[in-house]
Amino acid sequence: MSSYLASFFLLFLIVVHPKSVQGQNENPPTWKAQVLANMEQRASHFIALSRRIWEIAEISFEEYQSSELIASELRAAGFQIKTNIGAMPTSFIASWGSGKPIIAILGEYDALPGLRQEAIPEKRPTGMLGTGHGCGHNLLGTAAAFAAITAKEFMKANSLGGTIRFYGCPAEENGSGKVHMSRAGAFADCDAALTWHPDDRNEPGMKTTLANEGAYFRFRGTAAHAARAPEKGRSALDAVMLMGHAVDMLREHVPSETRIHYYISNGGVSANIVPEFSEVRLTARHPDAPTLDAIWKRVVKCAEAGALATETKLEIEIIGALANVLPNDALARLSESNMRLVGGVRYTQAEREFAAKIQALLPQDGLPDLNSAAQVFPVQEGVTFWSTDVGDVSWQIPTGEIRAATFVPGVVPHTWQSTACSGMSIGQKGMLVAAKTIALTAIDLFQRPVLVGEARQSFEKRRAGRAYSSKLPPDAKPQLKPRAN
Template sequence: MTIDSTAPLGSLDTGPLEELSQRVAAAAPEFTAMADAIWDDPEMRWEEFRAQDKHQAAARAHGFSVTEKVGGIPTAFSAERGTGGPVIAFLGEYDALADISQEAGNPQRTPDPANISGNGHGCHHHLLGSGALLAASVTADYFEAAGIQARVRYYGCPAEEAAAGKTFMVKAGAFGDVDAAVTWHPTTMTGSRQSLTLSYSQVYFHFTGLAAHAGAMPHLGRSALDAVELMNVGVNFLREHMPDTARVHYAITDTGGRSPNVVQAHASVYYVIRADDTRQMRDLQERVENIARGAALMTETDLEIEFDGACAEVLPNEVLERTLEDVLQQLGPVGFDATDQLAATEFAVGLDEREIAGSKRRVGWDPRDGRALHDDLAPYQPEQPRPQMTGSTDVGDVSWVVPTVQISSATAALGTPFHAWQTVAQGKMPAAHKGMIHAATSMAATAAAIVTNPGVLAAAKQEHTDIIALTPYLEPIPDGVVAPPLRVDAHPTGR
């Protein structure tokens, strides 16, 4: 079976779209309240116990059967409803980021005085998970009422930020019986075209030396901190000799102490290594590891390399994207009003003008357009090369084992830097809720279109099979590596 790619956009049968929109609107207050509650209590990767509890309680209340600790991971779960037919998965996230606490709705830098943790939802995952569960619940309601045979499964996915929880779930076989996956990501624009992402790995380098009096007996010491610094210098020289789109970042997580008159006997540095695909990433990682080995040799220190996690690049599915685009053409953009635009304009005042102009160009607007929120649909241009972003997502690994589609939905002002306090500040605003509700409607309608339109699912699976036959999935996580919470000696924060 094939899908007619020449048919006018918006021609796909999305008959239940109006009904799904009404169902989403009716259920939305419960799920936006849950999103706000998770925003109020931001938890870091692998530690999202309270967020997970909220999601599980909502899933059970809506008739889903919950399976806890998917893949053996304490904060991963799945929830299923329905019988027979294909399995349609909705992917949700709920982890926050460190040190970006911000007062809700405040466009001036003001950490939230009620936030003890200092964490913040700087990527709007509080909306992502809540919106995906809203979509799953409404889709299950619709299938049941219409007598449609299908199983709706929601995955509560932990640790997307710098940990790749879904990759560990994929490796554990959690998606083995899924027929198609639908998800979304909050952003500053609304559209169906999936950007290409980078494969990445994250690795700790722990150096151990010998302590000594730095003034009286420095010759007896072997500095682990020197090893970290030499490694960083070596990697800086490497940057000239790696692909343009590759990225290498680091953070010194252990300096060995605060006394300069003591030779540091231990020090650690944490690296994130990104490249176009998993094979390139692995090659680059090996070069970084060799530099670390050289630094240990130069300083006569011992080196422990601790692999922390990884994810693959995203594999887009054209059939499912076309289906999503058909839904968007009939649904239209997020319904922001003048009050939303005015509130977003207050944030835009403090943002980088070049980023705002670039964002407007990417959605096909004149940079001088006065609107701060994207109340339009980004151009759907399948004939153009896909945009390449230099970030990463563990949705990539799911997309290599099951046909996957992801909508971008506007929840913040154009030009807003994600992973920053400005995103946190906008996370509970009416515009953010509207973006979440729009995404939930889009996901529910796309899932319904996949199940009820003859040929869509078969064509999506055939496209996926054809690509995998030519380019098999290369697992980014080596055999034997388990998620940080499952390691006996794991740090409480997952390191």
């Protein structure tokens, strides 16, 4: 009901006080108010879809039901569906219309292991069991599909030319799904891509992310009785620990935006056997890919040092590599003007109480105000300290990625709190902010080809002649049965 009232308020703003909508120098076209009102009427259907995917919570490459739920919505809306893009059974492309421009809307739907949580403001269940939507991808995929369907209906009703596509992108969390889709040429003919990510604030995207590279470092030594004949053994675990120590010392001597994290995925099997085999899973990140390349070479030296000192053999398997996001100025500014029309997330009294309980359990230092969810933050440059396979798409075609306040302010992704928010009305309201903003932006691109040209210019300017290439080895296949990562 409150959002219904909000729509009226929005209409009032548009009709009576056009200049009061920040960032708009002229009256927003009336079609935008109509699109938003239509979306509001159909919101409950998509909220239910997002909740269903939240309940299923399928992890990377296992999103069979989730992808089919979204694909069936698009099929019913008249889209043509192609599946198994990049040899991934849970990927698909839904397409409607013909000719240029071709606008892609990217959706994800994978969950995370260990983050199952009820949609309540206290941790339950305890024990970190089960899968959960701690990154809000149930909202991400649903909003993207809602936006694509809305754009299609507008194009049909207004006889607009062009092609709208929804990309069902699997395994964002643990599988570099979009990298494998890229290798299949899935984005080659697109003019622009639009997407979003759940967050604790509404922000049109102009920030980059961290490029990353991840691998298993495996050491093979010689087993021996740890007491009877230790001199005959060569410990693979010793190699792992030396590598870890070297990496920890390396941290002091890398650029400050670097991130390196690892865990020992195999440390041997018994205290009385010199470990014959040990394994480390390590990821390194930096916002600039060439800088990351140089850091990665030094990480490899740390591993080689461990193998040299312990007389063990080293084998490295690169299993993930993502590009940083190349921001797009034109798409960010266009998204900003639309997001300001849509407005932020306004909490009901019950939602305020939910949010206050969530915030009470967070570190209190620097906690943002609850009212910040109602704001739309301005476009700004900077780095978001995470990595996404949207980065790889953004180096191929102009890409606009916005953020919407699906999480209570102060909540970070990959926590029980973010899973809780993604299954209830706060997350669902943020999802609608994203769906509406992307729908308006996509329709703008179809209506005004000059905007597609501006997005291309921004892309070329930022790219500055650098070509896209993935660091993932050319023969790397999708890890359809992913290991713990």
